[in-house]
Amino acid sequence: MGRGRAPCCAKVGLNRGSWTPQEDMRLIAYIQKHGHANWRALPRQAGLLRCGKSCRLRWINYLRPDLRRGNFTAEEEATVIKLHALLGNKWSKIAACLPGRTDNEIKNVWNTHLKKRASEQKPGVGESKGEAADGDPDTPVPSLSSASSSMTSSEGSNGGAGEQCGTSNDPETMDVPSPLELELEPVMDILDMLADAPTEALATAAPMPTSSCSSSSLTTCAGGGGGVEELLELPDIDMDADIWSIIDDDIARLQQGDATVPCTTKASQEEEGNEWWLQDLEKELGLWGPTEESQPQAGPHDQIGYPGQLSETEGDMVMVSSHPQSRSDHEASNSE
DNA sequence: AATCTGCACAACCGCAAATTT
DNA sequence: CAAATTTGCGGTTGTGCAGAT
Structure with a gap:
């Protein structure tokens, strides 16, 4: 069903496009x-x-x-903007700070509106960020890059859920003790660096902390x-x-x-x-x-x-497919 | 009412890094 | 230690929808 670019590999017999x-x-x-x-x-x-x-x-x-699906909250958007200013197009790293959000989703959101908004808001600040956004993500905060990349090493890394940075990394459920914490430190520093968006904000922007572990x-x-x-x-x-x-x-x-x-x-x-x-x-x-x-x-x-699929009717963020808190609402809408 | 344009989203591609043999 | 394999990431593209004309 033809989403995305044409397939490069001619794997005969394999389905492509949208999932049924x-x-x-x-x-x-x-x-x-x-x-x-x-x-x-x-x-x-x-x-x-x-x-x-x-x-x-x-x-x-x-x-x-x-x-978590649905619209990004203001906090989440702010977080993305700030993190992007620091990290550039390191979507997986950014996603790591937004539990429930995927790099792909963040990337889309950024490319669709946040990018525009960010450049409008801070024309001056945009230098490092603008470059990062426009294709030179290497410049910003080297230490963070390395730090977070090392952090990505854990299994479920990808989409970001496996490696929440700012939020609770739930040491209880984690077998990896101090090493991980050590690796997380730099990220925590970055979060602290986000003066306007303190770790608290980041956390609130992502109110499903431990659920990250669920995946x-x-x-x-x-x-x-x-x-x-x-x-x-x-x-x-x-x-x-x-x-x-x-x-x-x-x-x-x-x-x-x-x-x-x-x-x-x-x-x-x-x-x-x-x-x-x-x-x-x-x-x-x-x-x-x-x-x-x-x-x-x-x-x-x-x-x-x-x-x-996104329930935009709610205005706020609505988790369509996978969150207990939204479940009742969602069920209601589904039960018709 | 029909057509056009832009936006948002989902999926694919290619490359790089990490891991395994 | 090197080669092969697998996984993950970032960029790009195509489709569908909504709003504007």
Whole structure:
């Protein structure tokens, strides 16, 4: 379906373009079960006709349970502007300071309006920033760059959720003790440098702190669970049977359990969170209730994360797909 | 009412870094 | 230690939608 530039690789038989709800569900179900130890092997094992890269991107940018969607808050926008002034186009680093936001999302927001706004607001200050924005991101704050890049090393790095900088890195749930903290220090310094946007502001701009762990926990923990290596060697999954049985399984569990999920965030609650998240997701995908198969190809806008999916009606930020706090509202809108 | 233009979003590409063998 | 493989990042592009003309 032709979004994005034409594919470079002629991988015959692989789907490209927008993801269908079925594909989403497959990916979700697989990662829920097994994590994503190996992106390259994942699509095969999950029965997806996608390349690993595509799966990874989809997961990171749209399917992760800890994503918050909807409009950026003023605080978030301010944070992005400030961080961009410091970091340049280091979207992943910036995303690390905005839990629930992805680098891709931030990049889009920046390119669409923040860039304009920033240049209007501070024509003078724009020097370092303007250059950074326009393609020379190397100049700003070298120490930070190196610092944060080292910080990116942890597993779930990418989209940023795996490495929240300013917010709670939740040492409790983290096995990595002081080294990580040490690596975080420079970032914390940067946050402190943001005079107008103190760490507090950054934190408030991202009111779902520990949930960041949920994605990483969902993924890395699954990997850490130890089953992944084996899974990697599994023969191809019978898509029409196994995968859907997995999904059915999840659905069944969800339907049995209480759908309401407390807005708490600890390891013990992540599973619950994932459950409601999956349930919510299924609803959005139109897979809730009737069997998945009964859900034909939904239009692009019926899919999660697709245009129109954002609930702009709320004015404020509305987390469409994955946040407990917005869930009730969201359900209400979905239940029609 | 129809058409045009700009904006926003999602996805892909290519490269670089990190990790594994 | 080197080569190969995998992952992650940043840039770019195409499509759809909304608003303006």
